[in-house]
Amino acid sequence: MKKRSTPSMPTPTSQAPVVTAPDLSSRSIAYFSMEIALAKALPTYSGGLGMLAGDTLRSAADTGAPMVAVSLVHRRGYFKQFLDANGQQTETDVPWSPDTLPTAGETVSITMQGRTIKICAWRFDVVGVAGHIIPVFLLDTDVEGNDPFDRRLTDHLYGGDTYYRLCQETVLGLGGVTLLHKLGCEPAVYHMNEGHAALLALGLLEDRLAPGAALSTATENDRLAVARQCVFTTHTPVPAGHDQFGLDQMYAILGQERGKALERFGCLHNNLLNMTYVALRFSRWVNGVAMQHGKVSQQMFPDYHVESVTNGVHAATWIGPELQNVLDEEIPRWRHDNQYFRSVYGIKPARIANAHACNKRKLVEEIAARTGEHFDQNVLTLGFARRVATYKRASLLLEDPKRLLKIAQKIGGLQIVFAGKAHPADAAGKGLIREVFEIAGKIKSNSLRIVYLENYDWELGATLTQGVDVWVNTPRRPYEASGTSGMKAALNGVPSLSILDGWWIEGCAEDVTGWAIDDGDTDAAEATSLYDKLEQRIAPLFAKPNSWARMMQHCIAMNGSFFNTDRMLGQYFANAYFPQAPAADATPETESEAEGMAISTSPKLQEPALV
Structure with missing residues (x-):
């Protein structure tokens, strides 16, 4: 897997400009x-x-x-x-x-x-x-x-x-x-x-x-x-x-x-x-x-x-430009109010599929430029890109290399794109990257192509979440707090194949917005569920372009309309920043008054919620 080094960051040297600052006295x-x-x-x-x-x-x-x-x-x-x-x-x-x-x-x-x-x-x-x-x-x-x-x-x-x-x-x-x-x-x-x-x-x-x-x-x-x-x-x-x-x-x-x-x-x-x-x-x-x-x-x-408060992502930052153009034509209010993503059902699924095809073409071109590998635009392509930590299990997708190869041969080909950085001091995380390279080198063939792209960053993250066909996430439960990369994929009409943890518990409608990897007692058991879903549910649906385009529509309408930072920020305002409570400028005069104002999170002042 040959790599192309990325250009170094330009270092600006000009003097700092004088720019009028916003009025900070009103920032609450x-x-x-x-x-x-x-x-x-x-x-x-x-x-x-x-x-x-x-x-x-x-x-x-x-x-x-x-x-x-x-x-x-x-x-x-x-x-x-x-x-x-x-x-x-x-x-x-x-x-x-x-x-x-x-x-x-x-x-x-x-x-x-x-x-x-x-x-x-x-x-x-x-x-x-x-x-x-x-x-x-x-x-x-x-x-x-x-x-x-x-x-x-x-x-x-x-x-x-x-x-x-x-x-x-x-x-x-x-x-x-x-x-x-x-x-x-x-x-x-x-x-x-x-x-x-x-x-x-x-x-x-x-x-x-x-x-x-x-x-x-x-x-x-x-x-x-x-x-x-x-x-x-x-x-x-x-x-x-x-x-x-x-x-x-x-x-x-x-x-x-x-x-x-x-x-x-x-x-x-x-x-x-x-x-x-x-x-x-x-x-x-x-x-x-x-x-x-x-x-x-x-x-x-x-x-x-x-x-x-479930996380979200900023829609206009992560949706690919071709899909943005479609949305601007059909439901232009989406930039001001992300609830309008529900109106995507009024857009012909084929328009969404065509926009995704443009995004996928860009991904294929980026892979070729970085690695020399030539992916096929028409072959099912999976994406896995995360910070590399052991609990995220980057190699679970490769748990049974022989079965994965058989699936690829059966369904007419499979392509997998990995990316992710390990912290410089994380020896175990670095070992996971080497493991992916080792397994991929042994099993890749004309039917199964696997690449690992270096220097996962904002730009590459956007290219991947916009261009793959299925987003894969395999954390070990219950260590995934949220996981926003799958939300970015959903906004681009890309379904997820993921462990039911973090946001995916709330976002997974089976066979509608994606698929859940069933919980298992071992990595091998969960990998088996992943392979079963890939072979029996995902590949057959991908072979039906109209049905797949309809699923992309569901991803945007159902998940895109909720898993965004507009909704998230609104919840912070309503529930955390300025809830129905004493006025922000009311200073407690006594110890008992202070306790009364304070605060469900202070120890012993309120019973913890049942879980």
Whole structure:
């Protein structure tokens, strides 16, 4: 599987332009995320979490939401992936310069590691369909006068060791709150997108106290008041996804006063600073990212009430241009209101199928350019592209190579496209990539073609979800929190063949929007179900173009109209940001009043939901 290396990222060098900032005084919601996918050319994201954050802000811009966002600049990106002929992954930095972006116009300072650190920020404007702007501030510690170590803190997304990570999260939380307040932005709601942003609560707690007052004077009433401002979304049931730090690092980075405050307010778990528990203790609303994930998270954190808001994707970002043209002609209101996807039933299925054929042709051309492999436009093509982690089981599709080859020969050919990055420190994930290469090399033939495309990113993700015929997802239950790639495929009329976990529990209508891989006690049993569905249900339907086009119509109408960030953001507004509750500016005067206002997620104030 020969690879074509991707071009290196251009590094802009011009001076930052002077651009008028939106009025921040009216922005009532601050969205904090360690990673945000803002533009294809900016390496400020690693995968699904960053994509979700970017799609959320794009829908916020489309709907005129009063939001502002904060992240880090990540000057050297996540990483560019290279794969050799055996599937061995190596990585290089993706350096970029934010100098072409406008600045925030202010520099702030925080105390960390016993010294002062200066933080500047760059502004990226997310512009909506009607011109509304969501400003995103990218914090940057590469400021003259800072310690050399501190200047590198905003270089690498998820890079370095745990000490580096806690420093980054301190910059995000404390620096972000400080910057917004200096810019005149006083949000009523702070949304922590995963626990990386949890230390913003510490910044709010410090701001609540009288000038010069020690954190040791903060009361439970103060904690509850901060919690009234905060919303927390947890994104994973995988333990490694919940950041934990030793107490020595906590005290070294945050200092004695802050460390003792976090201890006193119950933010430690198993004698470690646990960022998820920081967020839980300082939030009035906590949610998982799918119905099932909400239930799993409730079991993980039984002392807290956990809701769910199922993720979505930004339709206009992920639908292929040919299909967008069809939708613009037939149901132009879809860009302003994604519920109009239900009206796709008024479009002839053949028009949808023709648009998909254009997308598939582009995918075939991209595969040929990258690998030299020539896929057949008319052969059933499966796609599997995810962050490579062991629980996602990238090789399950190849569990029984002999049967897979027999199926390919029986149905007139089968093509499979893999993609995905393993974290540089994840040896097991890298091993999975090599395993896919090894098996594919042994069984590929004229009937069965398999490729693994390197450097899975925004652009490749769009090409794949728009161009394959079936999207495959094989996580080990119950570790899939949501899984948004299948939603992107559905918006393009592509059905899924997936394990019933995450979003697919809600999105699977068997033989209508796709197929469920039956639960089994072993990988082999679940692979057998996958092969059975492929051979007995999927291939025969694919051989009937009119019936297949009708299924594509169902995917868009049924799943596209729900699994989008317009709907998701509306649920956050109605249920999390501004629910029927006391006014946001009502400050509790007494301890009992504070408890009454607070908060289903505070321990013991409400019984956890049954699961």
